[in-house]
Structures are given as C-alpha cells and as structure tokens.
Amino acid sequence: MTDDAALVARLRAGEEAAFAELVRAQHGRLLRLVRGFCRGSRATAEEVVQEVWVAVLTGLDRYTGEAPLGAWMAGIAVNKARTRTARDGRMLLFSDFAQSEMDGESGSGLDPDRFRADDHWNAPISDWDEGTPERAAGDREMLEHLAAALETLPPAQRTVVTLRDIEGLDGPEVCRILGVTEGNMRVLLHRARTRLRAALEAAMHPAYVTQRQSGGLNNGAAAPKGGGVS
Numbered sequence: 001m002t003d004d005a006a007l008v009a010r011l012r013a014g015e016e017a018a019f020a021e022l023v024r025a026q027h028g029r030l031l032r033l034v035r036g037f038c039r040g041s042r043a044t045a046e047e048v049v050q051e052v053w054v055a056v057l058t059g060l061d062r063y064t065g066e067a068p069l070g071a072w073m074a075g076i077a078v079n080k081a082r083t084r085t086a087r088d089g090r091m092l093l094f095s096d097f098a099q100s101e102m103d104g105e106s107g108s109g110l111d112p113d114r115f116r117a118d119d120h121w122n123a124p125i126s127d128w129d130e131g132t133p134e135r136a137a138g139d140r141e142m143l144e145h146l147a148a149a150l151e152t153l154p155p156a157q158r159t160v161v162t163l164r165d166i167e168g169l170d171g172p173e174v175c176r177i178l179g180v181t182e183g184n185m186r187v188l189l190h191r192a193r194t195r196l197r198a199a200l201e202a203a204m205h206p207a208y209v210t211q212r213q214s215g216g217l218n219n220g221a222a223a224p225k226g227g228g229v230s
Contacts, residue, residue, distance in 0.1 A: 002065070004065065004068060004069040005065055007021070007022065007069065008060060008063060008065070008069065011057070011060055012060055012061075019057070022056075022069075023053070025070075026070060026073060027049065029070065029074075029162065029166060029167070030049045030052055030073065030074075030077050031045050031046070031049055032150065032151070032158060032159075032162055033074055033077050033078065033081075033159060033162050033163070034048045034049060034052075034077050034078070034080070034081040035155065035158075036155025036156060036158060036159045037078070037081035037082060037084075037085055037155075038081060038084070038085065044084065044088075045081075047084070048077070048080050048081050048084050049077070051080045051084070052073065052076050052077045052080050055076050055080065056073055056076060059076070067169075067173075068167065068168055070166075070167045070168070071163075071167045071168060071169050071173070074162075074163055074167045074169070074177070075177055078177050078178065141203070142200060142203065142204070145199055145200060145203040146196060146199065146200065148199075149195065149196050149199035149200075150162075150196065152195075153192055153195060153196075156188050157188050157189075157191055157192035157195070158192065159178065160174060160178070160185055160188040160189050160192060161188075161189060161192035161193065161196070163177065163178070164185075164189055165189075165193075171185060171186070
C-alpha cells in the first residue's frame with residue numbers, strides 16, 4: 001500500500017490525526033496555488049482553501065489513487081478558485097494573467113543552453129547529493145530559501161511550478177487544469193525555475209553571483225568549488 005493509499009484509508013476511517021497530517025503537508029501549497037486566481041488576496045485564498053478541505057473530505061470516495069493525492073487536491077483547488085472568482089464577479093482566466101506575465105518579460109523563456117528537451121536542467125547543482133551532515137543542514141537551509149523565493153514568483157509562474165515540480169503533475173495535466181497551451185506552460189515553467197535557481201545561487205555563493213551579474217563571469221564560467229551552479 002502506498003503512502004497516499006494508507007493516508008486515505010485513515011482519512012476514510014475518520015482518524016483526526018490523519019487529517020491534521022494532511023493539513024500540515026498541503027495547506028501552504030494550496031494557498032500558494034489559489035492566490036494567483038484570487039489576485040493576491042490572502043483572505044479570499046484562505047476562504048477558497050477552506051472550501052477545498054470540505055470538498056476533499058466529502059469527496060474521498062471519488063479519489064481513485066490514479067494520481068498522487070496532492071495532485072488530486074490541486075485540481076480541486078483550481079476549480080474552487082475559478083468558481084469563487086466567477087461568483088465574485090471578477091472572473092480572471094489563468095491564461096489572461098499568464099499572458100500578461102509573458103508579455104511583460106523579454107525573451108521566450110525557453111533556453112536550450114540551460115534546459116533539456118524534457119524541461120530539466122542541463123547541468124544540475126554540483127555536489128548536491130553529498131550525503132554528509134553538513135549537506136543535510138545545507139539542504140534544509142536551501143529549502144527555506146526556495147520556499148521564500150517561491151512566494152516572490154509572479155502568480156502564473158508560481159502556479160505552474162507548484163503543479164509541475166511540487167505536486168508532480170505531468171505537462172499535459174498541468175495544461176488541462178490551467179487551460180493553457182503546452183508552449184505557454186513551458187515558458188512559464190522555465191522562467192519560474194530560472195528565478196528559483198537564481199535564488200539558490202545567491203544563497204549559496206553571493207559573491208559569485210554578484211561577480212557574474214557585474215559581467216566578471218559569463219554564464220558558462222565555473223562556479224566556486226563546493227556547490228556552485230551553472
């Protein structure tokens with residue numbers, strides 16, 4: 001039995017501890033996801049997320065396990081956010097604010113020098129897999145930096161990278177949920193990943209980043225030993 005299946009079984013049995021565990025794991029993610037649709041209003045986003053929790057608990061019998069539990073909940077969250085904005089008379093399609101973000105930035109966002117055809121990085125962060133206590137502590141710190149950087153992303157980029165990289169949905173499913181083309185989804189995803197990676201670069205080697213931004217290093221130059229990125 002998978003972790004999701006075990007958790008759902010406990011939820012269906014009415015175990016309060018299971019629900020508390022799910023809230024701790026998913027509440028922040030759901031808030032980030034719906035905020036873009038709510039035009040940044042945290043109060044409205046909180047109300048939408050409460051509706052999501054009700055829908056999750058009353059709809060557990062409809063969860064088939066074909067998708068990860070978080071991804072299933074993300075789909076519910078997007079639908080609830082759309083319903084809420086339509087009900088409030090300020091309907092905003094995801095494609096509308098996604099297009100405004102793409103129009104407001106130069107470049108296509110699709111950089112073959114940094115991304116492979118499958119949308120993953122050509123060069124991973126070096127030494128990231130060293131299994132040392134120091135690396136474990138560093139990983140926790142990097143996750144904190146990533147969480148903070150995620151909050152600073154434009155709404156459409158934050159939504160796409162949340163669904164794709166945090167919830168683990170594949171590209172076609174993200175496009176279906178958000179109603180965007182594959183090309184636009186990839187542009188938003190690449191831009192979000194580039195911003196997040198820049199945040200990691202700044203956190204890991206601020207002097208290196210300052211030098212590169214000032215023109216002292218080109219994008220292909222080697223980073224300092226012990227955790228630089230390309």
